[in-house]
Amino acid sequence: MAKPDQSNSAATDLLIADLEHFGESMWRNEEVGEKRFNFFVTFVTAVIGGLVALHTSQRKPDEATLTSITSGALVGLLVFGILTYLRMLHRNRVTDQYQRTLKYIRERLLALNPSLTEYKVPQPLHAGKWKWLRGGLAETVGAMDAVLLGALLRTSNVLDAGWVVAISFFSLLVFWGLAAPRKGVS
Numbered sequence: 001m002a003k004p005d006q007s008n009s010a011a012t013d014l015l016i017a018d019l020e021h022f023g024e025s026m027w028r029n030e031e032v033g034e035k036r037f038n039f040f041v042t043f044v045t046a047v048i049g050g051l052v053a054l055h056t057s058q059r060k061p062d063e064a065t066l067t068s069i070t071s072g073a074l075v076g077l078l079v080f081g082i083l084t085y086l087r088m089l090h091r092n093r094v095t096d097q098y099q100r101t102l103k104y105i106r107e108r109l110l111a112l113n114p115s116l117t118e119y120k121v122p123q124p125l126h127a128g129k130w131k132w133l134r135g136g137l138a139e140t141v142g143a144m145d146a147v148l149l150g151a152l153l154r155t156s157n158v159l160d161a162g163w164v165v166a167i168s169f170f171s172l173l174v175f176w177g178l179a180a181p182r183k184g185v186s
Helices: 004-056 063-112 130-131 137-156 161-179
Strands: none
Touching: 004 063, 063 130, 063 137, 130 137, 137 161
16 A cells, blocks of 8 residues: 555646646647637638728629629628637637636645645636626627628618617627626636
8 A cells, every 4th residue: 555645646746747738728729719710800801801802893793793792701701700709609618617627636736735735826817897898709709790790781781770780789799798707707
């Protein structure tokens, strides 16, 4: 049977390895989300740039074709944007799980090593009542989706501009509301 200090040492080594593993996994998860966000912004910029070039071209197609092309591009961007938004929400949930796991591992390490009870990890900043205004990547993608929805509705000419603004603003509130109240920002 192993001596208590050897068992404690083995458990500490295992917890440290897990701490490193989950910490690295959390950062990889964050990095993948940032790359996805950057790709979405780049893609939207390229498509909108192409639409502007098409609309300002000397040899632009007739108005019906131009409207169809614009609407199709906006639908595509909106679908891709909603998928990106949902993926960003998933990334946020996974990051929150990693943070809880890391906190648990730290607590276990402190329990195994009572001499470290004075060691405290600085507390993360809490947004408090300002959590709704933190504007993370998911919230930004949601805002872009709301703008794309408004552009699509306006391009289709089915709704008055006032309704388009109201619907876009409402969708912005929904997207923002789904992303803002995360565990880590209470």
